[in-house]
Amino acid sequence: MNMRFLIVGLIAAGLSGCDQPEPPKPPAPAKTAQTFAPLTVTVEKTKVAKPGCKAKACPTLETDLERPSSDPVIDAQVDSALASMILLGDKPVQYSSIKTLAADFWAKAESDWNIELQSRVLYQNGPLLVVQLDSYLYNGGAHGIPNTLYLNIDRAHGNRVLTLADMLAEGQESAFWELVKPLHAAWLKEMDSTDAEFAQTWPFSKTPNVALLKDGIRVKYQVYEAGPFAFGQPEFVVSRDKLAPLLRPEFR
Template sequence: MSATAGSLVSKTEYLDYQLPEKIQNICAERDNCPEIEVKYLKSNHSWIDTTINARINSLVVNSKPTESAPIKTPSTQADVNAAINDFAASQFQDMPEEVSWAYSLTVTPVYLGHVNNFELFEINSYVFTGGAHGMPYSEYLTFDLSTEKQVTLDDMLIKGKKPRFEALAHDAYKTWVKTVADDVSSYEKNWPFMLSNNVTLTDTGINIRYQHYSIGPYAYGMPVLSIPYSELNKVIKPYFIPK
């Protein structure tokens, strides 16, 4: 994706957070502190910061993210701190003293660049509370500078064209399956196709991101399906197709 030519300047700032003294004391005894890293966006577009940072707070407070789940009630800083305190404390409530690994929680916004008038971001998070592996999560966010609003897949689609978009996404899914399995129909019986609304614009088309276990086992990561603009003519509004 293109880099923005001076219109958007972004950086991240760490959440100002300190483990409660009680948890710090337990950490000192066991030499095994939870790893907490939450970053917020700080750009020269405060309206984008507000939306992204509210979503980051929501992911921290809920810590078991649900793809595209709307924010019903914005989380306060007190909510965020309380959620992290509970997350950190739960390590010592749930785990035996001899355990050598620590709980981990990270949430970070990433600037992806821009396409036309659209600024593109991704929020990445990772939660580890034991077991074979942690759980990564990734969410795209698209912003229209001309309207100063967040853009969703439904905003991009021409009215009545979602079934056609879903069919194109299904074709892209079959193409992806061929890279990981010998037989598409057998694979789809175990990991059926589903449409995700987690999309972003690129220079060449629309990318659709899937979370772990959505359309494949954990080992296959978070697949990205790509639909080129050449297939999206009369499916998405011309406004969203780069000139």
């Protein structure tokens, strides 16, 4: 065979091979939605007096905790938030744990000072974990001061704490508070405090302290926010049926 024809034939064969379609690529594996199993909750109760105190009335620190113990990171986050609710001086302190709060408390406490700390896991739904934190501090005077804080923890986004704005669709906060107002008015009627003077002294106000629960969004005020100390910490629930058009789709 003529060598020239052989070379041309080989080139033609190579070119025809280039025209062949590439084999189809295997499909990319489908992304599966991340699932979040409910966290295990461990109950822990303690009551400790100030170390070395020999007096009849010693400072005490009491805890009654529901700890999300199966997630150490969230457990530590909740522990720090609960401890930091206690104000022992003029300025808030961000305590890393109840243990560090205790050390500060023992250093400052007098006679019958008392701290009570409580945590309750209210709701778990997928990545959402809602915890109620309650604190009580007595450091002299006529009475102690209670306080409540809700943590709405989003496990899908780095355990960030959700605000009301995160729960509601954009531009719906005003509509939400319009739903709270009649609940507040009904509470004032129950407390027999509907006169103009009371309304002027304690006008309706908003609070960042909200919890996204199965039955709706719970709003809770601290003492002195909605009325005098004797009125306590009023709370109101805006039901799910009324919230439906206001919530972000992932929370409906």
